[in-house]
Amino acid sequence: MLALRTSAVLAAAALAIAAAPVHAQDEKKEIEKYQKMLAEGSPVELFELEGADLWKKKQGPKNESLEKCDLGMGPGVLKGAYAHLPRYFADTGRVMDLESRLVHCMVTLQGRDYKEATKRVFGNADKPSELEYLAAYVVGKSRGVKIAVSTRNPKAKAAYELGRQLFHYRAGPWDFSCASCHGVAGKRIRMQSLPLLDKPSGARRTYATWPAYRVSNSQMKTFQWRLNDCYRQMRFPEPTFGSDATVALTMFLAVTANGEPYDGPGTKR
């Protein structure tokens, strides 16, 4: 047994030496291969299944499910709904993204208190949040649908403009903006190459694969979380969940990604 292990270790060491002089291009290919392996049989499907149950689960003071929730395509229509979000909703007079609309449905349909419904928006590996399950389920229903976020409504147009300004707005102790990392081509942080998010070339693929499952910490992450954590990394004050600012930034990124077939929920390193 011991001899067998030693030879296995030696074989692994030999492989490592053989693989050492790889060039940047090969490295990128290897990372792509790794990402493809991650996506095969990704646990993100489990989140979609749990989300489907949660969507149909009756709860809250009105003991209702979310099945009649209108995500912009009519009550209960999920197919392609995420590909058109964020959008302007006449019933609230606001531009809303997926998460803020889901919370709106919890409040109006299920009769829940806004504070209670948003008490735990980001979960952890041991206990994912309700919104993380629901987001996985809802976005999965837009797989293959081309992203088509409209700015025809004046409020949607205003959100897009605000989002673009926020993207380039430098502030905080490090004087960073989103554009500091995502506005210049070819940047990377450790192993991760940073996508250029104010141009369709980078925004399309990236936006179309969020929300996503993070393999490294076994968690499903929503788009609100993605923005929240970007702001944390830039040392900004924490953005309010579902605020006009976060929705506007989402709007800017979504519009920049318009035309890309939605391919989520994704799987990330």
Add this chain to the structure above:
Amino acid sequence: MPGPMKIRATLKGSYTDIRVLMSHPMETGLRKAQGKLVPAHFIENITVKVNGKTVVKAQTSQAISRNPVFAFRVKGGNKGDMVEIGWVDNKGESNKTEAAVA
């Protein structure tokens, strides 16, 4: 209550490719949370049956990740064969699900 499982079984010429996704925390018993060890909780046995006949019996340990994926290749098979996969963990909890070969 154990979370969902998902099986994907496809006929690929001379063999059947079976992939299964399981939700399980797979705690090693070595991890600490708030200074206290999290008790071990992991899948110990996995059984794969095709049309009621056991084709794979596996013993697994803490070394396997949370929400694991397993893939098996079984010789032969036909479309519509029922694949049943079940697991039992060290706390005696279990789950199983089935799917037809596509």
